[in-house]
Amino acid sequence: MQMNIAQEAAAILTRLRATRPLIHHITNSVSINDCANITLAIGASPVMADDVQEVGEMVAVASALVLNLGMPNPRKIEAMLIAGKRAAQKGIPIVLDPVGVGATKLRMETAKRFFSEMNISVVRGNLAECKALLGFSGGSQGVDCILKEEYKENFAQELAQKLGCVVAITGATDIVASGSQLCRIHNGNSLLTGITGTGCMTTSLVACFSSVNRETFIGAVAGIAAMGVAGEIAEHSLKPGEGLGTFRIRLMDAISNMKQETLLNRMKIS
Amino acid sequence: MQMNIAQEAAAILTRLRATRPLIHHITNSVSINDCANITLAIGASPVMADDVQEVGEMVAVASALVLNLGMPNPRKIEAMLIAGKRAAQKGIPIVLDPVGVGATKLRMETAKRFFSEMNISVVRGNLAECKALLGFSGGSQGVDCILKEEYKENFAQELAQKLGCVVAITGATDIVASGSQLCRIHNGNSLLTGITGTGCMTTSLVACFSSVNRETFIGAVAGIAAMGVAGEIAEHSLKPGEGLGTFRIRLMDAISNMKQETLLNRMKIS
Amino acid sequence: MQMNIAQEAAAILTRLRATRPLIHHITNSVSINDCANITLAIGASPVMADDVQEVGEMVAVASALVLNLGMPNPRKIEAMLIAGKRAAQKGIPIVLDPVGVGATKLRMETAKRFFSEMNISVVRGNLAECKALLGFSGGSQGVDCILKEEYKENFAQELAQKLGCVVAITGATDIVASGSQLCRIHNGNSLLTGITGTGCMTTSLVACFSSVNRETFIGAVAGIAAMGVAGEIAEHSLKPGEGLGTFRIRLMDAISNMKQETLLNRMKIS
Numbered sequence: 001m002q003m004n005i006a007q008e009a010a011a012i013l014t015r016l017r018a019t020r021p022l023i024h025h026i027t028n029s030v031s032i033n034d035c036a037n038i039t040l041a042i043g044a045s046p047v048m049a050d051d052v053q054e055v056g057e058m059v060a061v062a063s064a065l066v067l068n069l070g071m072p073n074p075r076k077i078e079a080m081l082i083a084g085k086r087a088a089q090k091g092i093p094i095v096l097d098p099v100g101v102g103a104t105k106l107r108m109e110t111a112k113r114f115f116s117e118m119n120i121s122v123v124r125g126n127l128a129e130c131k132a133l134l135g136f137s138g139g140s141q142g143v144d145c146i147l148k149e150e151y152k153e154n155f156a157q158e159l160a161q162k163l164g165c166v167v168a169i170t171g172a173t174d175i176v177a178s179g180s181q182l183c184r185i186h187n188g189n190s191l192l193t194g195i196t197g198t199g200c201m202t203t204s205l206v207a208c209f210s211s212v213n214r215e216t217f218i219g220a221v222a223g224i225a226a227m228g229v230a231g232e233i234a235e236h237s238l239k240p241g242e243g244l245g246t247f248r249i250r251l252m253d254a255i256s257n258m259k260q261e262t263l264l265n266r267m268k269i270s
Numbered sequence: 271m272q273m274n275i276a277q278e279a280a281a282i283l284t285r286l287r288a289t290r291p292l293i294h295h296i297t298n299s300v301s302i303n304d305c306a307n308i309t310l311a312i313g314a315s316p317v318m319a320d321d322v323q324e325v326g327e328m329v330a331v332a333s334a335l336v337l338n339l340g341m342p343n344p345r346k347i348e349a350m351l352i353a354g355k356r357a358a359q360k361g362i363p364i365v366l367d368p369v370g371v372g373a374t375k376l377r378m379e380t381a382k383r384f385f386s387e388m389n390i391s392v393v394r395g396n397l398a399e400c401k402a403l404l405g406f407s408g409g410s411q412g413v414d415c416i417l418k419e420e421y422k423e424n425f426a427q428e429l430a431q432k433l434g435c436v437v438a439i440t441g442a443t444d445i446v447a448s449g450s451q452l453c454r455i456h457n458g459n460s461l462l463t464g465i466t467g468t469g470c471m472t473t474s475l476v477a478c479f480s481s482v483n484r485e486t487f488i489g490a491v492a493g494i495a496a497m498g499v500a501g502e503i504a505e506h507s508l509k510p511g512e513g514l515g516t517f518r519i520r521l522m523d524a525i526s527n528m529k530q531e532t533l534l535n536r537m538k539i540s
Numbered sequence: 541m542q543m544n545i546a547q548e549a550a551a552i553l554t555r556l557r558a559t560r561p562l563i564h565h566i567t568n569s570v571s572i573n574d575c576a577n578i579t580l581a582i583g584a585s586p587v588m589a590d591d592v593q594e595v596g597e598m599v600a601v602a603s604a605l606v607l608n609l610g611m612p613n614p615r616k617i618e619a620m621l622i623a624g625k626r627a628a629q630k631g632i633p634i635v636l637d638p639v640g641v642g643a644t645k646l647r648m649e650t651a652k653r654f655f656s657e658m659n660i661s662v663v664r665g666n667l668a669e670c671k672a673l674l675g676f677s678g679g680s681q682g683v684d685c686i687l688k689e690e691y692k693e694n695f696a697q698e699l700a701q702k703l704g705c706v707v708a709i710t711g712a713t714d715i716v717a718s719g720s721q722l723c724r725i726h727n728g729n730s731l732l733t734g735i736t737g738t739g740c741m742t743t744s745l746v747a748c749f750s751s752v753n754r755e756t757f758i759g760a761v762a763g764i765a766a767m768g769v770a771g772e773i774a775e776h777s778l779k780p781g782e783g784l785g786t787f788r789i790r791l792m793d794a795i796s797n798m799k800q801e802t803l804l805n806r807m808k809i810s
Binding site: 299302303306307310311316317318319320321323324327328331345507518519520521522523524525526527 | 568569570571573574610611612613614640643644645646647734735736737781782783784785786788789
Binding site: 028029030031033034070071072073074100103104105106107194195196197241242243244245246248249 | 569572573576577580581586587588589590591593594597598601615777788789790791792793794795796797
């Protein structure tokens with residue numbers, strides 16, 4: 001089965017580049033430029049409008065919606081709610097990046113509202129963020145054993161079932177859970193945590209890949225694997241004296257040069 | 271005549287670097303960093319204030335004003351109107367980038383207000399954006415023949431006359447029309463559409479070049495040609511394995527290293 | 541004594557990387573990505589929330605606060621005041637970057653409010669910005685002799701005493717004054733003024749280094765020296781044909797690869 005997932009995931013890349021789907025983002029100003037560039041580099045087309053007066057019209061022509069909780073404010077949250085409802089009407093995937101959701105009441109309450117007022121398709125976050133989400137969904141937040149690698153998978157499945165969406169937890173090993181299916185991705189490296197926005201960019205890639213067939217489980221696997229493989233290629237390319245600045249550029253190079261075969265051959269999933 | 275335009279355009283670069291004009295931008299957060307950096311790289315000085323309480327004071331010391339319609343919101347639009355009026359009083363060029371103007375009512379209405387309430391000097395957009403502008407200016411929107419290359423020039427002249435400003439339509443071939451004069455620019459490449467913000471950055475360059483002598487036709491030609499030539503130099507510098515991330519860096523390198531002779535020798539206009 | 545300052549300053553780097561302090565920023569959208577990346581590159585952890593509803597909670601877990609006056613608006617200013625009060629309660633350093641403070645009334649009045657309503661620990665600005673601050677603090681603004689290099693040191697000390705904080709004036713020679721102690725830093729180069737955000741990034745580094753022992757004089761020296769040394773390394777690495785785009789990437793490389801010994805050996809202070 002895993003072979004099939006890898007093949008399916010890699011095959012999306014070719015269709016993505018042929019169709020250039022429009023990916024609407026409502027996101028933070030730290031990584032907004034990086035998200036636009038990675039969306040272009042993988043072969044899709046980004047749009048980043050965030051005003052309540054126009055997000056509806058933009059989402060109406062988009063193939064996926066990214067909602068990123070970094071640097072929230074009431075104006076953007078309102079726009080996200082409008083965009084989310086429009087996306088649900090259209091039936092396009094909504095990918096939520098719950099940036100720092102456990103850190104403030106505003107983010108927690110916003111995430112709660114999102115899950116009650118719209119149909120989120122995929123959540124892509126780190127373990128701490130996903131633990132915070134389990135908290136308000138009535139799950140077993142605070143159970144420390146979920147920090148152990150072997151329990152993370154059960155936790156991901158539980159959260160996917162509670163939230164009714166695909167849950168992608170990125171970390172040393174990435175886990176994508178649909179509530180029934182589960183996939184582990186073993187690509188990537190620690191340099192990816194040394195530059196800002198790699199989480200946000202991974203979420204953009206998940207949205208790009210999910211938009212093609214509106215298949216979010218495979219889309220999440222493909223997006224996360226593409227980022228991990230690109231991180232490995234970028235790290236491998238570094239020469240002495242080069243550091244995080246160059247790594248960030250090579251990461252974008254690797255995404256823009258990514259081929260279906262490269263993704264398939266280098267993807268390590270189980 | 272064309273030889274004169276190329277020489278005049280290239281000569282502005284030297285004067286620009288000697289005078290370091292201040293270019294005020296009110297723009298979107300996707301490409302704001304890129305626009306600031308390209309403004310510095312070409313030899314001018316950027317300022318990006320966007321609050322109604324201070325834009326007037328900033329424009330009062332600026333040599334050109336860029337209004338970019340990407341990611342509009344009521345607060346920024348208000349600031350743009352204040353800035354535009356102050357710029358008109360000062361007599362400095364106002365360069366409008368009508369990003370995605372046809373996509374939403376908010377952008378269409380904002381562009382309409384701009385043309386009725388201030389004196390726009392140059393519009394720099396793609397064909398779809400310029401078609402949308404012709405629509406509200408009472409022109410022949412929807413005439414499909416303007417999509418054909420040979421009709422684009424007539425369309426540009428018609429729009430320039432209707433709007434009473436220089437119209438620069440960038441694409442495979444770029445066209446700058448003043449209503450009477452017309453210039454085609456044949457530089458550039460498709461990689462420029464693979465990274466975000468190249469349109470916005472071109473608009474910044476048009477403002478930089480236009481600010482020197484307040485001559486917007488030549489300024490638009492020079493700004494667009496500089497971007498095209500830089501795109502060619504950047505593409506030519508790419509080695510195997512390098513992609514869009516490196517292209518973006520080399521583009522900035524090429525702008526910062528651009529010499530008057532390089533611009534003159536490589537500029538292909540007709 | 542200067543030897544001790546250099547050794548102390550360089551030693552902070554190792555402690556900084558071991559503790560990964562959280563540095564909260566409220567800043568402008570031009571350089572926000574650069575500031576987040578340089579904070580990561582030096583070994584700290586950035587957070588950039590700017591809404592009044594959540595900045596207090598973020599500052600509560602931070603080790604330093606950066607307030608950057610670029611692109612101010614009433615919403616952000618309110619958030620800065622809340623964050624500043626929370627930072628003062630916690631006793632963490634508040635580092636102010638008075639971007640363009642003399643240029644508009646909004647910035648001047650905001651800086652005035654900041655100094656009357658919170659305890660700023662360090663100001664990091666250029667000479668023009670610091671002159672503007674002396675104006676409202678009742679000092680001798682307008683005295684032209686402070687433009688002469690030899691008078692800048694007395695000016696910095698006067699301003700530090702008036703404002704009751706460390707004053708770091710960056711320029712050809714950088715000066716850090718505590719009101720009693722003074723240090724000159726002779727690193728850096730003119731390319732640093734050719735890219736946007738180097739001032740803002742220096743301020744972020746000052747906050748990173750100041751957060752470790754809450755020692756702001758040494759922290760300011762260390763942050764400014766790190767930027768200067770990185771600028772020299774980046775410039776030295778440039779090959780023919782490379783320009784400001786590559787310089788910016790190499791600057792980030794040099795920060796991420798900076799070692800305590802490199803910083804100590806290359807730091808030129810007096």
